[in-house]
Amino acid sequence: MQKPINENFFIAQIGRTVGLWGDLKLHLHTDFPEQFKVGNSYQSNRGELTISDINFKRGTIRFQGYESIDAAKKLTNTKLYADEAQTKEQCPLEEGQHFWFNVIGCTVNQGDELLGVVDDIQRLADVDYLSIKTDKALVDTGLPKNFLVPYIDRYVINTDEKSKIVHVKDAKDILEAS
Incomplete structure (x- = not known):
């Protein structure tokens, strides 16, 4: 899946x-509230x-x-956006953390077997799920076209951003049960 150039993230x-001084409620849709600092600018649907x-x-x-x-x-109901460069600059990652935009598009391998490609990430409750488009060879055997894998240590061994591969275990069981 090719990412659009200059994509902005909500x-x-x-x-x-x-109050009386122009304060507005802020509803965060990010894991990085620390990126909001006085003087920082963000794109919005109002400029x-x-x-x-x-x-x-x-x-x-x-x-x-x-x-x-x-x-x-x-500004009520205005949405704020950051682009990829701004996100990388303002949101320091800890060891083992990855931006969603770096994980989307990665292949998903269990051992030497290609299970599919991450086409989206969904958050349900407080768990992130990889939405995986199943590899055509597996679909041809009768398996579902898409499946979800929780992005937790139980299933995800590691994510190699350079090689664009997510190494998983027991994810094929989820696919087969889907």
């Missing part, structure tokens, strides 16, 4: 106004927005040029 949505204040304890954010309640109301 990272937050702005909610209702809070570029620059953070002038953020309060994680209260779950609020304020943007430059929208410091009054009337101005801030215009």
Whole structure:
């Protein structure tokens, strides 16, 4: 699966106004809240927005040029986006962590057998699932065209971003039971 160039990732949505000074509720859709800092700018469906204040304890954010309640109301339901370069710059990863955009498109191998390709990642409750498009050879044997594998140590051995391979164990059992 080829990623679009300059793809933006949905990272937050702005909610209702809070107080009198243009504060807005911030609804995060990212694993990296630390990327939201005063002075950082993000693309939105209303143009570029620059953070002038953020309060994680209260779950609020304020943007430059929208410091009054009337101005801030215009941003209600606005979605914030970050691109791949901005995400990599502002979101440091720990050992063994991967950005979803680096995992999507990886082949999924169990031992020497190709099971398929990661075509999406879905979060259900607090677990990420690899949505895998099953390899044609396996589909031809009557197995499902798609299946989900929890991205947990029980099933995922490792992810090699350079080789674009996710090594799994017992995932074929999930495929066969699907």
